[in-house]
Amino acid sequence: MQVNAIGAEVLEYIADFGKATAPLPAAILACVPKKVHVDGIGETEFKISPTEITDAIKAGLEEPIEAEPEISNTEAQGGVMRLIVGGGRAAESSESKGAVVVGVRTLSEGGRVGNFSREQVELFCVNHLINCSLESTEEFISMEFRFTLRDNGMRAAFQLLHMVLEHSVWLDDAFDRARQLYLSYYRSIPKSLERSTAHKLMLAMLDGDERFVEPTPKSLQNLTLQSVKNAVMNQFVGRNMEVSIVGDFSEEEIESSILDYLGTVRATRNSERAHESSPILFRPSPSDLQSQQVFLKDSDERACAYIAGPAPNRWGLTVDGKDLLKSISNISTVEGAQSASEELHIEGKDVQKDVQRKLRGHPLFFGITMGLLAEIINSRLFTSVRDSLGLTYDVSFELNLFDRLKLGWYVISVTSTPGKVHKAVEACKNVLRGLHGNKITQRELDRAKRTLLMRHEAEIKSNAYWLGLLAHLQASSVPRKDISCIKDLTSLYEAASIEDIYLAYDQLKVDENSLYSCIGVAGAQAGDEITGEDESDEGLPGVIPVGRGLSTMTRPTT
Numbered sequence: 001m002q003v004n005a006i007g008a009e010v011l012e013y014i015a016d017f018g019k020a021t022a023p024l025p026a027a028i029l030a031c032v033p034k035k036v037h038v039d040g041i042g043e044t045e046f047k048i049s050p051t052e053i054t055d056a057i058k059a060g061l062e063e064p065i066e067a068e069p070e071i072s073n074t075e076a077q078g079g080v081m082r083l084i085v086g087g088g089r090a091a092e093s094s095e096s097k098g099a100v101v102v103g104v105r106t107l108s109e110g111g112r113v114g115n116f117s118r119e120q121v122e123l124f125c126v127n128h129l130i131n132c133s134l135e136s137t138e139e140f141i142s143m144e145f146r147f148t149l150r151d152n153g154m155r156a157a158f159q160l161l162h163m164v165l166e167h168s169v170w171l172d173d174a175f176d177r178a179r180q181l182y183l184s185y186y187r188s189i190p191k192s193l194e195r196s197t198a199h200k201l202m203l204a205m206l207d208g209d210e211r212f213v214e215p216t217p218k219s220l221q222n223l224t225l226q227s228v229k230n231a232v233m234n235q236f237v238g239r240n241m242e243v244s245i246v247g248d249f250s251e252e253e254i255e256s257s258i259l260d261y262l263g264t265v266r267a268t269r270n271s272e273r274a275h276e277s278s279p280i281l282f283r284p285s286p287s288d289l290q291s292q293q294v295f296l297k298d299s300d301e302r303a304c305a306y307i308a309g310p311a312p313n314r315w316g317l318t319v320d321g322k323d324l325l326k327s328i329s330n331i332s333t334v335e336g337a338q339s340a341s342e343e344l345h346i347e348g349k350d351v352q353k354d355v356q357r358k359l360r361g362h363p364l365f366f367g368i369t370m371g372l373l374a375e376i377i378n379s380r381l382f383t384s385v386r387d388s389l390g391l392t393y394d395v396s397f398e399l400n401l402f403d404r405l406k407l408g409w410y411v412i413s414v415t416s417t418p419g420k421v422h423k424a425v426e427a428c429k430n431v432l433r434g435l436h437g438n439k440i441t442q443r444e445l446d447r448a449k450r451t452l453l454m455r456h457e458a459e460i461k462s463n464a465y466w467l468g469l470l471a472h473l474q475a476s477s478v479p480r481k482d483i484s485c486i487k488d489l490t491s492l493y494e495a496a497s498i499e500d501i502y503l504a505y506d507q508l509k510v511d512e513n514s515l516y517s518c519i520g521v522a523g524a525q526a527g528d529e530i531t532g533e534d535e536s537d538e539g540l541p542g543v544i545p546v547g548r549g550l551s552t553m554t555r556p557t558t
Helices: 002-010 050-060 099-110 118-127 150-167 172-191 193-205 217-221 225-233 251-262 271-275 324-329 343-360 365-388 421-433 442-459 463-470 489-495 498-505
Strands: 035-038 042-045 066-071 078-086 131-136 140-148 241-247 291-297 302-311 394-401 408-416 516-523
Touching: 066 251, 078 150, 078 463, 099 131, 099 172, 099 225, 118 150, 140 150, 150 251, 172 193, 172 217, 172 225, 193 291, 193 302, 193 516, 241 251, 241 463, 302 394, 302 421, 324 365, 343 365, 343 489, 343 498, 365 394, 365 408, 365 421, 365 442, 365 489, 365 498, 394 421, 408 421, 421 516, 442 489, 442 498
Parallel strands: 066 241, 291 516
Antiparallel strands: 035 042, 078 140, 078 241, 131 140, 302 408, 302 516, 394 408
16 A cells, blocks of 8 residues: 555656646556456467557547548559548528538638648648648538658648648638638629529529529628638538548558547537538429520620439439338349240349349449449430531530439530520430430440440549548448448449349439420520629529539639
8 A cells, every 4th residue: 555655646647647736747658468368268468459459549539530541552652631521511501601612711711720820831731742622512521632651741741631620720811802702703603604504503403502503692791700610610520520541651651640640639519510401402393494594695606505303312312202222122133934944044144133133232323323324325415416416516414413412413514506505405305305215225335334444444543533432431421331332343333234224214303394404595696694783692603513423513713
């Protein structure tokens, strides 16, 4: 007892740790046993791996940040890291329209962390060859770091990420610049025929939801520095964040950086608020807004059009609460009786049945089949509307399949002339609706598979592409994504059949009551001119999505 009392007095900074009277800590002690008693075995050597240590530390954190590292030597001595925060613009409330996108821009405009000025942060990035970008989409806020592994570049990137999460600085002048930037950008958009046309379409299809177009001057005026800060930082909570890292690093380097800079981020915010958002709905149909036109006076005569309609999200979930993946997995994959004497034929059918059952029961069924369907429709549009009929300069079909939001949509983009654009729109509708009458052939499907597989093989050498594959693997808001979505990707494409493509096609809303279109015409004799004086909530344009999975909202150039 006397020994213990003396030890407690000498080491009171440990014995009294946490008490108000305790002196400041002067040491950190880590005790690891050499031997451990195991029932049935007796004393044995104590062993623990770095992974087990990491898991133990994460388990002790109140709100751990999920990290997904991937070692890749495709880009020697290079790496890229992406922080993904669930919520994005979809989390904006009716009282704070535009708060997330302006808040993210405010944080970027300020460029300060802790006691360091913007100039010091920029010099830090230049010295360590770090390129950093911050943006918001409908579903997420993301922060991306590109760095070199030389001269501790990865640790420097982690340091910067830690400072942003723990010591971000919000400045009034940065907020004013961000708000003014979006205000001037909003007012300049009427000069763009494409954006004017797209804006009308998006507001019509999504029932005036401003989260999918540019914030209006009225909404921007209602924002404050505190409101945009709250809108952004309420999403930055541990279990709502994930970090993916791809690069030419070692296990020891990445584990050390994760523990030092992510494992020490404090949990200080209410995690429940990060998942709150108002529901997103398509406009009830039929509606007078399903077919609209935009006119813009210009010296050059030209025309464009957009055609859009509802689709499920990447995981088969729809806006009306249906889980299409469950119904798809129950559909029989092989129909018809088989002759008992055709053993080899039966064996081949059984193999095909197993392959199709695996695809239809896989969480990525709609991601795979919708991608193939988009390639087939694109090919038909180009061949028919552009080459055969000569109605367009360019035409394309794009799918926007969300991961977190329970909806998606497709968009056909048309570039034409004022005299041909109406015929081009009708021709595109006929192609879109004509897949049951003009059946998909095996040749079309094989070509689509080759295109996507070749693209996959080419892009898999890129660190940025790997980031996309790793995204949401550990996100609780995207529960269906698991490692099989990466491991089985090639075999899933190869397994897809024509019947599978039609199962996906039938989930696209292409009927007259679901389809929305807007035609834009520019020229010296165009009808009603769009002016910058109208600043009503629906008077000025946003932008339609371009490319797979990109934002529907145009952000100012950084």
